[in-house]
Amino acid sequence: ADIISTVEFNYSGDLLATGDKGGRVVIFQREQENKSRPHSRGEYNVYSTFQSHEPEFDYLKSLEIEEKINKIRWLPQQNAAHFLLSTNDKTIKLWKISERDKRAEGYNLKDEDGRLRDPFRITALRVPILKPMDLMVEASPRRIFANAHTYHINSISVNSDHETYLSADDLRINLWHLEITDRSFNIVDIKPANMEELTEVITAAEFHPHHCNVFVYSSSKGTIRLCDMRSSALCDRHSKFFEEPEDPSSRSFFSEIISSISDVKFSHSGRYMMTRDYLSVKVWDLNMENRPVETYQVHEYLRSKLCSLYENDCIFDKFECCWNGSDSAIMTGSYNNFFRMFDRNTRRDVTLEASRESSKPRAVLKPRKVCTGGKRKKDEISVDSLDFNKKILHTAWHPMENIIAVAATNNLYIFQDKIN
Amino acid sequence: MFVRGLKRKCFDGEEDIEGTLAGIKAIPSYNLQRQSLLDMSLVKLQLCHMLVEPNLCRSVLIANTVRQIQEEMTQDGTWQMINTQSTGQASLDRLVSTDILCRSSREQAEGKHVPGCSTFNKDFEGDQAQDNSETMSTVSSAQAPRNLQSNVWEMENPQENKGNFQKSLDQIFETLENKSPNSVEDLFSEVDNSYYDLDTMLTGMMSNTKMGHCDGLETFSSPTTTASNSNCKSDLNELDHIVEILVES
Numbered sequence: 001a002d003i004i005s006t007v008e009f010n011y012s013g014d015l016l017a018t019g020d021k022g023g024r025v026v027i028f029q030r031e032q033e034n035k036s037r038p039h040s041r042g043e044y045n046v047y048s049t050f051q052s053h054e055p056e057f058d059y060l061k062s063l064e065i066e067e068k069i070n071k072i073r074w075l076p077q078q079n080a081a082h083f084l085l086s087t088n089d090k091t092i093k094l095w096k097i098s099e100r101d102k103r104a105e106g107y108n109l110k111d112e113d114g115r116l117r118d119p120f121r122i123t124a125l126r127v128p129i130l131k132p133m134d135l136m137v138e139a140s141p142r143r144i145f146a147n148a149h150t151y152h153i154n155s156i157s158v159n160s161d162h163e164t165y166l167s168a169d170d171l172r173i174n175l176w177h178l179e180i181t182d183r184s185f186n187i188v189d190i191k192p193a194n195m196e197e198l199t200e201v202i203t204a205a206e207f208h209p210h211h212c213n214v215f216v217y218s219s220s221k222g223t224i225r226l227c228d229m230r231s232s233a234l235c236d237r238h239s240k241f242f243e244e245p246e247d248p249s250s251r252s253f254f255s256e257i258i259s260s261i262s263d264v265k266f267s268h269s270g271r272y273m274m275t276r277d278y279l280s281v282k283v284w285d286l287n288m289e290n291r292p293v294e295t296y297q298v299h300e301y302l303r304s305k306l307c308s309l310y311e312n313d314c315i316f317d318k319f320e321c322c323w324n325g326s327d328s329a330i331m332t333g334s335y336n337n338f339f340r341m342f343d344r345n346t347r348r349d350v351t352l353e354a355s356r357e358s359s360k361p362r363a364v365l366k367p368r369k370v371c372t373g374g375k376r377k378k379d380e381i382s383v384d385s386l387d388f389n390k391k392i393l394h395t396a397w398h399p400m401e402n403i404i405a406v407a408a409t410n411n412l413y414i415f416q417d418k419i420n
Numbered sequence: 421m422f423v424r425g426l427k428r429k430c431f432d433g434e435e436d437i438e439g440t441l442a443g444i445k446a447i448p449s450y451n452l453q454r455q456s457l458l459d460m461s462l463v464k465l466q467l468c469h470m471l472v473e474p475n476l477c478r479s480v481l482i483a484n485t486v487r488q489i490q491e492e493m494t495q496d497g498t499w500q501m502i503n504t505q506s507t508g509q510a511s512l513d514r515l516v517s518t519d520i521l522c523r524s525s526r527e528q529a530e531g532k533h534v535p536g537c538s539t540f541n542k543d544f545e546g547d548q549a550q551d552n553s554e555t556m557s558t559v560s561s562a563q564a565p566r567n568l569q570s571n572v573w574e575m576e577n578p579q580e581n582k583g584n585f586q587k588s589l590d591q592i593f594e595t596l597e598n599k600s601p602n603s604v605e606d607l608f609s610e611v612d613n614s615y616y617d618l619d620t621m622l623t624g625m626m627s628n629t630k631m632g633h634c635d636g637l638e639t640f641s642s643p644t645t646t647a648s649n650s651n652c653k654s655d656l657n658e659l660d661h662i663v664e665i666l667v668e669s
Contacts, residue, residue: 063473089473151476170476199484201477220477253457253488257481311460316478 019069168205222259333392
């Protein structure tokens, strides 16, 4: 199994898509309630697997283009088929996933196994009839949106109009129509005329869940810009600018790096947005630009280790974050296969571990604690014992229920609320 | 001579600078660590050139860090002369043996032979991909146990040091631009040591005791703001040139 690079529930939560470093997409489907197998309710099983992207070679630059799936975004379901967008560094593809549970039998010109019938043998005409067959799930690429990005695509976001979507790379954001593959509109361009002056890149972008003219993008300097597409064709001038003033007492050479935002997500309500930087998660009220309304420390104990984390490149890890369906809780990943959940109302937080050793199936997860001081209590783990290769970068929360998907390197864990 | 507007910073035991090893280690550790961070950053920028395609965000963040360090260094004008020959030698050998940073330019000037460099060159000119990954894994595993704080760099001539910094940055970005195996030789070619004259700024400038702890680079406090001057500007222009080549690749 390959390293999972993205996880995403669809709008109903019945389907869960994962993309991996090898360019594959695996879709899981939730089992229906079944009286004869009561334990299988809520289980996710493999529904479809397909190769979305292949490695490519850019002959002009003599560089390989990785097939790793950076992001998957589902489209809202409009008919029996499911549609999703998957992207690697350069190309976005629209996939149609459809079920086939019937097949036609009784063709006139060919046999059941497909061989052509000898015309002289055909003496009568018959009408083919549909017969049930074993369920087959087919994935087919319906659109390929290519050649629009010079830099690496880091985000895609489907608009609330269900007709357009945006794709963002390090320096530009493009607006696409789902039906049109040979054209896209550039709506943000922060590439300086003189590349010597480049000091900031785009790290994530997302459309507002309700207002189809509004989107945000975050930067490597810890800022978020909200843009309104009605104001101008090229949204280089933001409508709102979100930045928290820096605390001068905690400034170090790593301040900028740890302030770089790795993910931005609107709340389901559309009133708030959440940003993830290296050490914390911040919730912003869209009406207040000068500081976040809530800040949650994910792993503050790493602040004293920033130099080592810079040395081993972990400081550049891009963690994602997600909201629960009611926007009352948020979740993000950390190291050592730990992930953190914060309840916004009670202000309680919990650290859990996604690993086979630490929990058996259907066992309740035990909260974990990282020991920062000198004396380590039993069951605590010290900061120096953390495994920085086991990082949870991608998590997803079911849109309505308390079911979460956690990607731990090449394993996918699905957890749900204890059912009484 | 001192740059106008800059206070001469003194610290206790200036006379002791050639005194005990402990004294030398404790007081200038901030600068050493900063230099280590700078070197590490340069290595990172160099390494990312060898990968499939450099992650632009990471490169920009590292370049910004390099720029920040350089700004602070030029503002402080802090170039410690540390004559800890034995420890400096040891750490330098260890560095060279990991094939990370080839100090051939300076070594050649001093007439020393650097064993690791020629091997590195050969490997690189051979089959790139395989050797690169091996080299890089060597780098990462060698760097991990290295205690930054214990690396007391051998800093002799501050101008030479500065020149090396500038030149090595330029070399890095030349290779980035060219993107060909032959350009690696440029990286290790001889350096003009009198590249940059910082006499007026550096003479007599000492660091103040910023670093209270010896815990490493994490304890950097905010740099003291001093009057900038035209020398700083040209430094920054050099650095801009770096970023240009870096990001255009």
